[in-house]
Amino acid sequence: xxxxxxxxxxxxxxxxxxxxxxxxxxxxxxxxxxxxxxxxxxxxxxxxxxxxxxxxxxxxxxxxxxxxxxxxxxxxxxxxxxxxxxxxxxxxxxxxxxxxxxxxxxxxxxxxxxxxxxxxxxxxxxxxxxxxxxxxxxxxxxxxxxxxxxxxxxxxxxxxxxxxxxxxxxxxxxxxxxxxxxxxxxxxxxxxxxxxxxxxxxxxxxxxxxxxxxxxxxxxxxxxxxxxxxx
Numbered sequence: 001x002x003x004x005x006x007x008x009x010x011x012x013x014x015x016x017x018x019x020x021x022x023x024x025x026x027x028x029x030x031x032x033x034x035x036x037x038x039x040x041x042x043x044x045x046x047x048x049x050x051x052x053x054x055x056x057x058x059x060x061x062x063x064x065x066x067x068x069x070x071x072x073x074x075x076x077x078x079x080x081x082x083x084x085x086x087x088x089x090x091x092x093x094x095x096x097x098x099x100x101x102x103x104x105x106x107x108x109x110x111x112x113x114x115x116x117x118x119x120x121x122x123x124x125x126x127x128x129x130x131x132x133x134x135x136x137x138x139x140x141x142x143x144x145x146x147x148x149x150x151x152x153x154x155x156x157x158x159x160x161x162x163x164x165x166x167x168x169x170x171x172x173x174x175x176x177x178x179x180x181x182x183x184x185x186x187x188x189x190x191x192x193x194x195x196x197x198x199x200x201x202x203x204x205x206x207x208x209x210x211x212x213x214x215x216x217x218x219x220x221x222x223x224x225x226x227x228x229x230x231x
Contacts, residue, residue: 004118005029007046009039009065010054010080019052022107026115036060043069049121050114054080055092063095070096074143074156076117078110090189090196096155099183116184120160131166133214133225136205138166145205152204157182161197162205165215165225174222198223 006028010016013034020030031046033039036057043051055062066077078099079092092100099113131138137146143159145152160182179190202209216226
């Protein structure tokens, strides 16, 4: 596995250094930040391959850090929180987080999840396919989506779901299949998480989200992408 860089953001210095130890053992270049302002500054300066971001930070909290950074880049972000709440998880993923880990956690699990995300990101970067469906054009190399020639603003997770749908036209995909393909693993509450992402996708790609042209609900199963797709 190539050497990657990680920015670890947590105001708990002991926990941050523990994570640093585990990531370093796995060959990562690691940098620590202990507040939101430093996190934004270091992310802009260092451009890490992945960010581990605690949500409860002094100054700018993790939610806002994620919003700021997501507007500027597609760097994967794994969110850390002590609150085991499905609503928090949904909000975190909706604003651009790629994964969500509840404290207490195993540092090994965080490192493993980071590796899964980075492997998936690297595979996407290698691809150069253009997928089209109706008036939607997906550039899988540049992670860009266009509707009627205008670029859409999708989060990284929304892009991955849309890419999965478009690469499997007319195939009914369960929520479990979707989360395993996009996240690499399932987690508690993943059904609602996928539903939230699909709802956001429909708002962005459909002319009428209530009567979708592309993303159809398959009751009792999940979703399927309808359209003349080709690569």
